[in-house]
Amino acid sequence: MSASDPSGRWKAGSTAAALVCAAALVGLGGWAVSRPDDAAGEGFSALATETTAPPSPTLTGTDPTPSARATARPADPQAVRQDATVPPSRLRIPDLEVDATVRPVGVQPDGAMVIPAAPTRVGWYRYGSAPTDPEGHTVIAGHVATIEDGPGALAPLVEAEEGMVVEVVDGDGTVHRYEVRGRERISKKRLPTDEIFARDGDPLLVLVTCGGEYIPELGAHRDNIVVTAEPVG
Amino acid sequence: MRRVIAVSAAAAAAALPFALASPASAADDASVVVVHGVPDLTVDVYGSADDEYSSEELLLEDFEPGTITDPVALPGGTYNLAVFPAGDDPAGDPAIEANDVDVPAGANISVVAHLDESGTPTLTPFVNDTAPTAAGEGRLVVRHTAAAPAVDVLAGGEPVFTGLTNPNEESADLPAGTVSAAVALAGTTDPVIGPADVDVQEGAATIVYAWGSAEDGNLALAVQTIDGLHSSPSGVPSGTAEVPGDTMPVALAGVALAAALAAGLMGLRARRVRA
Numbered sequence: 001m002s003a004s005d006p007s008g009r010w011k012a013g014s015t016a017a018a019l020v021c022a023a024a025l026v027g028l029g030g031w032a033v034s035r036p037d038d039a040a041g042e043g044f045s046a047l048a049t050e051t052t053a054p055p056s057p058t059l060t061g062t063d064p065t066p067s068a069r070a071t072a073r074p075a076d077p078q079a080v081r082q083d084a085t086v087p088p089s090r091l092r093i094p095d096l097e098v099d100a101t102v103r104p105v106g107v108q109p110d111g112a113m114v115i116p117a118a119p120t121r122v123g124w125y126r127y128g129s130a131p132t133d134p135e136g137h138t139v140i141a142g143h144v145a146t147i148e149d150g151p152g153a154l155a156p157l158v159e160a161e162e163g164m165v166v167e168v169v170d171g172d173g174t175v176h177r178y179e180v181r182g183r184e185r186i187s188k189k190r191l192p193t194d195e196i197f198a199r200d201g202d203p204l205l206v207l208v209t210c211g212g213e214y215i216p217e218l219g220a221h222r223d224n225i226v227v228t229a230e231p232v233g
Numbered sequence: 234m235r236r237v238i239a240v241s242a243a244a245a246a247a248a249l250p251f252a253l254a255s256p257a258s259a260a261d262d263a264s265v266v267v268v269h270g271v272p273d274l275t276v277d278v279y280g281s282a283d284d285e286y287s288s289e290e291l292l293l294e295d296f297e298p299g300t301i302t303d304p305v306a307l308p309g310g311t312y313n314l315a316v317f318p319a320g321d322d323p324a325g326d327p328a329i330e331a332n333d334v335d336v337p338a339g340a341n342i343s344v345v346a347h348l349d350e351s352g353t354p355t356l357t358p359f360v361n362d363t364a365p366t367a368a369g370e371g372r373l374v375v376r377h378t379a380a381a382p383a384v385d386v387l388a389g390g391e392p393v394f395t396g397l398t399n400p401n402e403e404s405a406d407l408p409a410g411t412v413s414a415a416v417a418l419a420g421t422t423d424p425v426i427g428p429a430d431v432d433v434q435e436g437a438a439t440i441v442y443a444w445g446s447a448e449d450g451n452l453a454l455a456v457q458t459i460d461g462l463h464s465s466p467s468g469v470p471s472g473t474a475e476v477p478g479d480t481m482p483v484a485l486a487g488v489a490l491a492a493a494l495a496a497g498l499m500g501l502r503a504r505r506v507r508a
Contacts, residue, residue: 010503014496021492028485070267070293070302075455077414077429077441106409107369111467127369127409127435127463144472152472188468197465199436210472221472 041162042182046204046228047195085130088176090169091122091140091153091207096160100153102140102168119143119152128197131168131176131231136199138168141208144221154209157183160227166205178205178229185211185223196226205229261338262306269296270347270378270444271354272451275319276328278346280312284332286323295319299444301457309338314356316346331356343457347378347444350399357400361438361459366406368466371433373412374404374440381447383419387428388412395419409435414454416443426452436463 073079088102105114105123116123122142129136143152166178181204186192188210196206205228212223267278278293279286293302296319312334315327329346334356336342341361349355359376366372375386377397386394386403389412394403396419415427426443431454433439438459445452 007503007507010499010506014499014503017492017496017499021489021496024485024489024492028482028489031482031485070305072267072269072293072296072300072302075268075299075301075442075457077431077454077456080456080458081430081432082434107367107466108470111368113466113469115469115471125466141469141471145474146472147474150474154471188470191468193465193467196469199463208469208471210470214475216475219473220470221475224469224471 036159036161036183038185040160040183041180042228043184046181046202046230047192047198047206047226086132086170086172086174087126088124088131088138088140088168089171090167092167092169093156093160093164094167095164096156098153098156100142113139113141115141115143117143117146119146119149122153125197128199129203131170131203131205132174133203135201135203137197137201137204137206139197139206139208140168144210144225147219152209154207157207157209157225157227158185158211160207166207166229168205176205176231177233179232180227180229183225183227185225187212187223188220191224191226203231205231261309263309263336263338263340263342264304265307265336265342265344266304266457267293267296267302268343268345268347268378268442268444268455268457269298269300270345270442270455271316271329272298272348272445272449274298274328274354276316276346277319277321277323279315279317279323279327281315282313284313284330286315286317286327288323290323299453299455301455307336309336309340311335314344316354316356329354329356331358334358341459343440345376345378345400345442347400347442348380348446350380350382352380352446352448355400359402361440362404363438363459363462365464366436366438366462368464369409369435370406371409371435372404372406372438372462373431373433374402374438375414376400376402376440376442379443379445379447379452380449381418381425381443381452384416384425384443385419385421387415387417387422387424390415390422390428392417392422404438407433409433414441416452416454426454429454431456434458434460436460438462 087104091100091102100122102124104126122140125139129138131138142154144155145151160180160183164180168176207227209225210221211225212221214221276296279290280292281290314331316329317327341363343359345357377399383396383398385392412431413428414431415424440457442455
């Protein structure tokens with residue numbers, strides 16, 4: 001049977017199409033397998049080992065001394081003012097092509113953390129720790145996507161894996177390096193806010209965005225994605 | 234001239250000496266700071282179970298006006314406190330004495346040595362409110378411990394507390410930030426103290442003492458901070474839109490389907506043409 005035989009051409013075409021179909025199916029399978037799991041590395045456990053006791057008042061940051069003698073300090077308003085913390089100004093995760101401007105943020109009227117509206121900007125919780133603090137969590141959060149502007153700077157967070165390098169740069173140029181220890185997806189209703197926003201314990205970096213199923217009635221995703229990273233170097 | 238004032242309270246309960254806090258009761262210890270708001274008097278402070286004071290019962294030495302101690306842990310109970318001019322023999326007469334000062338177990342207390350409204354030195358214990366603050370807020374507390382009549386407390390020039398008298402306090406939980414604080418005689422806005430920048434720290438109680446004497450022209454402010462009152466934000470609302478879907482699986486599925494259809498149709502055609 002020669003190539004000019006009409007049935008031969010149709011058969012060749014059919015075989016080629018079948019091969020294309022098979023290739024497409026293999027590609028689909030590869031894509032499905034490459035989807036990130038719900039959790040990576042240690043998941044939440046780096047957070048869970050922190051102290052979960054409710055904060056107890058510590059007078060001027062020192063523990064009460066058990067001896068009878070006390071020390072006294074000047075108390076005029078100027079003397080007690082604390083030096084301002086150096087806030088972070090840039091967040092980079094090279095493996096995920098994350099490179100975002102960081103802004104100090106506070107609390108919304110409803111008590112939730114403020115998230116900068118522009119998706120290229122992420123917020124650092126100003127009342128928590130900064131990378132220069134020896135204790136407590138530096139919390140940085142950003143939109144995964146907004147209606148106006150599409151995907152956010154932290155959208156790739158869902159693919160963070162243990163060992164990935166994270167860099168936080170201060171306004172004065174100091175670079176703080178961290179390594180990812182875990183990623184976990186958790187329902188927003190069960191978000192362990194006291195652990196995430198802890199102000200004592202190990203000086204971890206905690207990155208938060210949204211993920212999971214999108215709920216159109218609420219205009220929000222059901223879950224948060226939480227990545228914890230430890231300082232290195 | 235020393236003036237001795239005995240501040241008596243309720244009938245004496247078992248009074249504990251200023252000894253080391255026993256470990257068994259450490260969790261119930263009260264946390265106490267002492268505030269020195271009597272001008273021009275460097276003092277030694279003693280505490281005792283009875284009204285005799287010995288050198289072992291020395292609590293603070295060379296305590297300067299306008300200073301505040303770090304916290305001291307004390308078992309709950311009642312204490313007799315005496316303030317002597319620095320270096321004076323505690324067997325003599327104290328400048329200020331307070332009997333049966335109640336220090337409840339687990340409480341957070343500021344004991345303030347100050348002038349009363351008429352200028353007489355006295356000791357007043359204040360119990361500090363350590364209830365949690367809302368996320369993003371701090372607690373501002375102002376205590377009138379000066380020899381002065383009723384005052385208004387101004388923040389940014391506007392009265393926030395009015396008609397505050399010696400030895401009382403007012404407080405409010407406010408959004409964290411720096412406040413330009415001043416004290417004026419009640420009903421006026423001309424500052425008699427300040428204005429001075431006071432940081433209302435998030436998650437802390439910032440306690441401002443007005444102390445000194447209006448008559449002697451040495452009115453001033455002293456600030457004590459109690460950390461650890463913060464609350465966490467309620468959540469992280471980070472995403473108002475759906476993440477744009479991954480188009481690759483849809484494209485691949487479409488290709489697979491189209492290719493399968495083409496393969497099938499072409500195979501059929503091949504069979505027909507062969508016949």
